[in-house]
Amino acid sequence: MPGTLDPIDRHILRVLQRDGRISNVDLAREVGLSPSPCLRRVRLLEEAGIIDRYVAVLDPAKVGAGLTVFARVWFKTQDAEVTLRFGEAVRRFPEVMECYLTTGECDAVLRIVTTDLHSYWRFQADHLTRIPSVLSVKTDVPMETLKRSYELPLR
Amino acid sequence: MPGTLDPIDRHILRVLQRDGRISNVDLAREVGLSPSPCLRRVRLLEEAGIIDRYVAVLDPAKVGAGLTVFARVWFKTQDAEVTLRFGEAVRRFPEVMECYLTTGECDAVLRIVTTDLHSYWRFQADHLTRIPSVLSVKTDVPMETLKRSYELPLR
DNA sequence: CAAAAGTTTGGCATATTCTGCCATTCAGAG
DNA sequence: CTCTGAATGGCAGAATATGCCAAACTTTTG
Incomplete structure (x- = not known):
């Protein structure tokens, strides 16, 4: 319409x-x-839902969320049951900002926000790798942010 | 303060x-x-800069930005000159929503937004791989979004 | 080409909200 | 207990949002 x-x-x-x-x-x-x-x-x-919502954008470093990491996850199996449970689990973790299922090299990609490397390590050890579906995790740790945009390109 | x-x-x-x-x-x-x-x-x-700004969040699918992909980039060399030029280049592309330099397996991680796979392929072929610093690119293409949050966790 | 139907616009009146000021209350130090 | 500084609540004026209606514009129809 x-x-x-x-x-x-x-x-x-x-x-x-x-x-x-x-x-x-x-x-x-x-x-x-x-x-x-x-x-x-x-x-x-x-x-129309084209504008989904309005949000305040906080400075991550100033609210104790200064570290962004990307985790690539491999599942034990790829059946619907496993991915469903994995989704439920990550939705419960506020540290997980984004989570996508992928078809490439790994099974899922996550963007995770924590205070520092130590607290990330604890999150990975205590929570992420304990989700039953998870076989292994590889982490890419950014040293520096070159760009962070909130504006979708509008053709 | x-x-x-x-x-x-x-x-x-x-x-x-x-x-x-x-x-x-x-x-x-x-x-x-x-x-x-x-x-x-x-x-x-x-x-205090704790609230950085306010933004409207659009529905990506409804403004022709329905595909999010993650690209891992390897540089030819890792010197400051190369990373600087790479940063300048990605800041000019509106499709690149986020870009981080990493210390792990690859040299940079990008979150890129386009309309569909075809337009992503064109972006990668015409623009991303043509940045002089770039040696190679590996792409993880999400099939499904399990979570997307805009709320930083507040301890 | 002209007329009609539908859509979008601009302006106005009203209700709500924002903004700055001041007296009061509250918490902590001496 | 008293003093001091900070945070709160309320109030008045200014700015903004909201809903309604007539006018202008665009598109369809005869």
Whole structure:
């Protein structure tokens, strides 16, 4: 029903991806509309689920979540039962920010956030490797962040 | 300066990580304060950089960014010059959402967002592998998303 | 080409929220 | 117990959001 996004919609989305708390008045000025139709478009984008939600982005280092690591996981078996239980387990761990099942070299990729290497090691030893489905884990530890973006590219 | 976060600050951060556009009146009610001191705390958290920014989270599938892939990159050499140029290059690509230098098996890990496998393949062939520093790339393609969170764990 | 239907826009009135100020309350030190 | 500093709650004015309606625009239809 909301066929495609016109240039104004994309402009709105671009702005809101950079500043999710901009006032509707300023947003309207920025995209070249008056406040009324601008707010209406935002509401439609929300109702269509194109805008999923608004969130505050915290500085990881300042809230004790300074270390991001990527873990690649191999399962003992690949049946539905195993992956289902694995999914339930990782959803319970707040340290696991993202988790994907892959078809490549390994079975799952996780992005995990902790305070430091020691607390990551504890998480891996005490929780991650104790999930019954898990055969082994390989960890890539970033030394430096070259880029971290929250803006999806809009064609 | 802002020694530590007290329980009310953490409560505020937890709520704002779930709903970055909640009105200050509702936020105050939720954390058990009146609007005035609540707004004051939020402003202090912003000024301290603990709240970095507010963003709208879009549904990737609905804006033509439905495929997330992880790419592991090996460099030809590991000197500072090479990594610097690599960083500049990836920052220019909007498809690259995150990029970290690693000390493990590979030299860099990237999270890349595109429309579909075909457009990813084109991105890798036309852009990623053409960065002079890049020796080789291995890609893990997720089949399914088990978890995607935007809330950092707050101890 | 013209007329009609539907959609989008802009402006206005009202309700809600934000913002800054001040007196009061609370916690801790002397 | 008293003093001091910080945090809180309430209030008034300013800014913003919200809903409604007429006008302008776009698209379809005759």
